Amino acid sequence: MxxxxxxxxxxxxxxxxxxxxxxxxxxxxxxxxxxxxxxxxxxxxxxxxxxxxxxxxxxxxxxxxxxxxxxxxxxxxxxxxxxxxxxxxxxxxxxxxxxxxxxxxxxxxxxxxxxxxxIEDKDGKFPLLKPMSEIAGKGGMIIGLQYAQKINGGNGLMLARVHGVKTPEITIIGAGVAGIGAAEIAVNLGNKVTILDIDLDKLEKAKQILPPNVELLYSNAKNLEECLVRSDVIVNCILWPKWRKDHMISKDMMKIMKQGSLILDVSCDEGGAIETCRATSHDDPIYVEEGITHYCVDNIPAAxxxxxxxxxxxxxxxxxxxxxxxxxxxxxxxxxxxxxxxxxxxxxxxxxxxxxxxxxxxxxxxxxxxx
Ligand SMILES: NC(=O)c1ccc[n+]([C@@H]2O[C@H](COP(=O)([O-])OP(=O)(O)OC[C@H]3O[C@@H](n4cnc5c(N)ncnc54)[C@H](O)[C@@H]3O)[C@@H](O)[C@H]2O)c1
Incomplete structure (x- = not known):
C-alpha cells in the first residue's frame, strides 16, 4: 500500500x-x-x-x-x-x-x-485518545500557569505554594487520564488540589498515585458547588456524553465562582460539561465570560x-x-x-x-x- x-x-x-x-x-x-x-x-x-x-x-x-x-x-x-x-x-x-x-x-x-x-480496546477504553489525554492534562495545567499571570490577562495569582501567602486551590473534574496528568503538575507545585469523579474506582486509583494531601471527592451537585466557590482554577477533564443537552457547570452557576478565576477546559467540548466553553486556538487561546477566564484549546498536545x-x-x-x-x-x-x-x-x-x-x-x- x-x-x-x-x-x-x-x-x-x-x-x-x-x-x-x-x-x-x-x-x-x-x-x-x-x-x-x-x-x-x-x-x-x-x-x-x-x-x-x-x-x-x-x-x-x-x-x-x-x-x-x-x-x-x-x-x-x-x-x-x-x-x-x-x-x-x-x-x-x-x-x-x-x-x-x-x-x-x-x-x-x-x-x-x-x-x-x-477505536476501542477490550475494556471499552480509547487507546488512541489515552496518550494525548495525558499530554493534554499535563500540558493544559502547564499552560494554565501562564494564563493566571497578570501579563497574560489572568488575575495575577501564582499557581504555586509561597510561604506566608494563601495556597491557590485547584479543582480537577474527572480522575481519568487527563485529570490525573493535570493533578500531578498542580500538586507538585504545592497547590491545594481537589479531584471530583463519579467513579469511585477512579478515585481509589488516584489515591494510590497522588500524595495524601489531594482531596478526592465524589462528584455531586453539593461538592461541585463548594469547589466552584473556593477554587482559583477549575480544570474540566470529563468526557460529557454527546447526547446530553444540560451542563455540569451552567452559565448561572458561574456567578458563585471567584471573579477572575480560570477555567481550563481540557475536554473542550463546546456547549458540553461547561455551558460557556467554546473551542479556541493556540493563537487566540483565552476569552472572558461571566468574569471568568476560559482556556479551551482543542489541540493542547500540539504545543x-x-x-x-x-x-x-x-x-x-x-x-x-x-x-x-x-x-x-x-x-x-x-x-x-x-x-x-x-x-x-x-x-x-x-x-x-x-x-x-x-x-x-x-x-x-x-x-x-x-x-
Ligand atoms: N484539549 C485537547 O487537546 C485534548 C487532547 C486529548 C484529550 N482531550 C479530552 O480530554 C477529555 C478527558 O479524556 P480522558 O482520556 O482523561 O478521559 P477518561 O475517560 O480517562 O476520564 C474521564 C473521567 O471523567 C469521569 N467523569 C465522567 N462524568 C463525570 C462527572 N459527571 N463528574 C466527574 N467525573 C466524571 C469519568 O469517571 C472518568 O474518570 C476527553 O474529553 C478528551 O477528548 C482533549
Whole structure:
C-alpha cells in the first residue's frame, strides 16, 4: 500500500503522524511511504531523517494523488477537502461530530474514514485518545500557569505554594487520564488540589498515585458547588456524553465562582460539561465570560510536538500497519476494536453518535461491511 503523511495545517499544529522509525516499519512490511516536504520539522524530524528511513519526500499534490491511505493527526480542514477522493483511506482524529462541514465532505467524496478517537480496546477504553489525554492534562495545567499571570490577562495569582501567602486551590473534574496528568503538575507545585469523579474506582486509583494531601471527592451537585466557590482554577477533564443537552457547570452557576478565576477546559467540548466553553486556538487561546477566564484549546498536545508526536505514533502505528498489511476491508472485518473507529464508508455515515447529533441517516459498520 502507498501511505502518505501530510504536513498538518491546523493552527499551531506541529505534530506529525509518522516518525522515521515508523517509516521503517512500513517499508519492512513492503509498503511505500510518502512524506510531505517539511511535515516533520515541527516535531524535530528533517526530511533527511525520513529519507534515510526509506520514505519519499513529495509535495502536497503528489502525496494526496498517490497515497492510498492518508495517515495524519488532525481532521481535514476545508482547504484540504479537495484532496478527498473515492476509496481513499483517511486515518486520523476525525471528530465528525464537531465538524459538520468535514462530515459532508467525507460523505460526498466517498472517503473511507477511520477515526483514532473512536477505536476501542477490550475494556471499552480509547487507546488512541489515552496518550494525548495525558499530554493534554499535563500540558493544559502547564499552560494554565501562564494564563493566571497578570501579563497574560489572568488575575495575577501564582499557581504555586509561597510561604506566608494563601495556597491557590485547584479543582480537577474527572480522575481519568487527563485529570490525573493535570493533578500531578498542580500538586507538585504545592497547590491545594481537589479531584471530583463519579467513579469511585477512579478515585481509589488516584489515591494510590497522588500524595495524601489531594482531596478526592465524589462528584455531586453539593461538592461541585463548594469547589466552584473556593477554587482559583477549575480544570474540566470529563468526557460529557454527546447526547446530553444540560451542563455540569451552567452559565448561572458561574456567578458563585471567584471573579477572575480560570477555567481550563481540557475536554473542550463546546456547549458540553461547561455551558460557556467554546473551542479556541493556540493563537487566540483565552476569552472572558461571566468574569471568568476560559482556556479551551482543542489541540493542547500540539504545543508539545516533540513529546506528543512520539506518544501518538507509538499508539496509532500498530493499527495503521494492520490497515496497510490487510487492506481496510479485511482489517475492519477482522478487528472489531478498529471497526469502532469507522466513521464513513463510500458515502455512508457509520458512526452512530454523529448520526444522532447531526440528525443524519447512518448504518452500523457491521451492516455496511456485511458481517
Ligand atoms: N484539549 C485537547 O487537546 C485534548 C487532547 C486529548 C484529550 N482531550 C479530552 O480530554 C477529555 C478527558 O479524556 P480522558 O482520556 O482523561 O478521559 P477518561 O475517560 O480517562 O476520564 C474521564 C473521567 O471523567 C469521569 N467523569 C465522567 N462524568 C463525570 C462527572 N459527571 N463528574 C466527574 N467525573 C466524571 C469519568 O469517571 C472518568 O474518570 C476527553 O474529553 C478528551 O477528548 C482533549
Amino acid at each position: 502507498i501511505i502518505g503523511t501530510p504536513k498538518e495545517i491546523k493552527n499551531n499544529e506541529y505534530r506529525v503522524a509518522l516518525v522515521p522509525d515508523g517509516v521503517k516499519e512500513f517499508v519492512k512490511n513492503g509498503h511505500e511511504v510518502l512524506i510531505e516536504k517539511g511535515a516533520g520539522v515541527g516535531s524535530g524530524f528533517s526530511d533527511e531523517y525520513y529519507q534515510k528511513a526509506g520514505a519519499h519526500i513529495v509535495d502536497t499534490d503528489e502525496l494526496y494523488k498517490r497515497a492510498e491511505m492518508i495517515y495524519k493527526v488532525k481532521e481535514m480542514l476545508p482547504e484540504e477537502f479537495r484532496y478527498l477522493r473515492e476509496g481513499m483511506i483517511l486515518f486520523t482524529y476525525i471528530h465528525s461530530n464537531a465538524f459538520r462541514e468535514q462530515t459532508d465532505a467525507l460523505l460526498e467524496s466517498k472517503t473511507v474514514g477511520i477515526a483514532y478517537e473512536d 508539545f510536538p516533540q513529546t506528543s508526536t512520539y506518544s501518538l505514533c507509538n499508539a496509532t502505528l500498530p493499527y495503521a500497519l494492520q490497515i496497510a498489511n490487510k487492506g481496510y476491508e479485511k482489517a475492519l472485518k477482522e478487528n472489531k476494536y478498529l471497526r469502532k473507529g469507522l466513521t464513513c464508508y463510500f458515502g455512508e455515515l457509520t458512526l452512530e453518535e454523529t448520526g444522532i447529533k447531526q440528525n443524519r441517516p447512518y448504518k452500523t459498520p457491521e451492516e455496511i461491511l456485511d458481517i
